[in-house]
Amino acid sequence: MADKYAVRNIRLCTKDCLCLYVCPTGATDTENSIIDVAKCIGCGDCADACPSGAISMVPKEYPKQQDKTEPVINALKALMRNKSEQENIAAGLPGKLAVAIEKSNHIMAEDIIREAGYMLPQSDNAKEFLQSLLEQNHPEGFPKGTVEKLLEAFKNEEDKKVSENKTLKNLMAAFTGESEANRKYTAYANKAEKDGKMNAAKLFRAAADAETLHAIKHFEVAGKIGSTADNLKEGVKGETYEYKEMYPDFVKEAEAEGNKAAQMSFTFAMKAEEVHAGLYQEALENLDQTEEVFYYLCPVCGNIEKFVPEQCSICSVPGAKFIKY
The missing domain is CATH 3.30.70.20 (Alpha-Beta Plaits)
Structure with missing residues (x-):
């Protein structure tokens, strides 16, 4: 067999x-x-x-996920939040570049989520997800009792932390939570599709889109969406920080721990972020340009090109697989 x-x-x-x-x-x-x-x-x-x-x-059987130390897990979660914010910044920009970069950040965030353990059945995050289901409004017939029984099986329960921050901090915390939920539900939808559970997949995707609506609204109310020029500058700033300061340390820590999967994930993202920073800067300098520009996204590492390459300069995926924007 x-x-x-x-x-x-x-x-x-x-x-x-x-x-x-x-x-x-x-x-x-x-x-x-x-x-x-x-x-x-x-x-x-x-x-x-x-x-x-x-x-x-x-x-038929997935290998057990490689063990990670707490610092690496925390780094992955911090990075996931950062990618979610970058995607929502891009969502506030017009044109194909913004759409391409938004999708690129989405791809990288999903990769990071997988490394953090969200996509595997043995993930410790299953409890958090099940708990979130009980906190939502569901139509009649939702198997609430089943969810409660599954939660009872978890021995390592964590106490919820009650936030006492002011409104602005609450808005940003809500933005972060909704953004993470979007990524998790998208990851769960992909897993459900692989399992052939199409109804569950549709539910997860609908929930993921709902969380995106919430996140963007919180981000908007918090006053974090400026003019297109300001948003492009913020994009340059965020991407530059990631590829110059954040990722190099993450790569070193993953290499020191012998975590090759995380090391590769960080390295691919670091190189892609440098490309994004350059594209943001170029778009800023040509903000009033009316000639249409096309962008091509690598669906594996998040690299973006202005032409279809023979293969991705970062991960070597064939150019034929690139997505046009």
């Missing part, structure tokens, strides 16, 4: 249906478009034949 099985990303599927013809067991031929894991033998023929890249081969 193979140690992998095929999963289909419904959002990417273009209905070419080549997978139906190459699958030797009929696992891809289902009424709900979800590949039948019970029939899949892990040959990978469907993934190779799919022209839209909608089918991937995933392991």
Whole structure:
């Protein structure tokens, strides 16, 4: 029996249906478009034949996540918050550059979330997520009792810290929390899709978008969105700090601990941030330019180019995979 099985990303599927013809067991031929894991033998023929890249081969058992010390975990969480803020700053800017950088920060934040443990079933953050479900309003029929039973299984309960800050600090704290929730729910949605749980995936994505609305509103009320020129300057400042000061230390600490996955994640992001800073500065200097500019985003490391490269200069992903803005 193979140690992998095929999963289909419904959002990417273009209905070419080549997978139906190459699958030797009929696992891809289902009424709900979800590949039948019970029939899949892990040959990978469907993934190779799919022209839209909608089918991937995933392991039946994921390896245990590499242990991390508390400083590294805290660094990852701090970085995740920073990326969320950078994305929301970009959301306040017009044009394709802002959209590309917003998406780039989104990609890097998801990568950081994975390294922090949010996407794996053995994550200690599951309790936090389940608790958040009980604090939300849900329609009739929501399995609240099931959530409560799952929470009871957690032995290491943490006391909630009650904030006594003033309104502005509360707004920024709420902004941070909503931004993190967006990332977590997006990560959970991706996992649900891989598991073939499409209803759960849709719920997570809807919740993620809702948290984004909350975060942007808090950010706006806090007065953190200035003019386009000011926002571009803030973008240059934030990205420059990350690639010059923040990431170099993170890379060194990860290297010292032998955490190669985190080291690579930090290194890719550090190089991408330097590119972002340059693009922000260029956009600032050409703010009144009317000629349309296009940007191309690497979906793996978050690098942004103004033309389609042969391959990514940071992570070597083929240029054909870059996303146009």
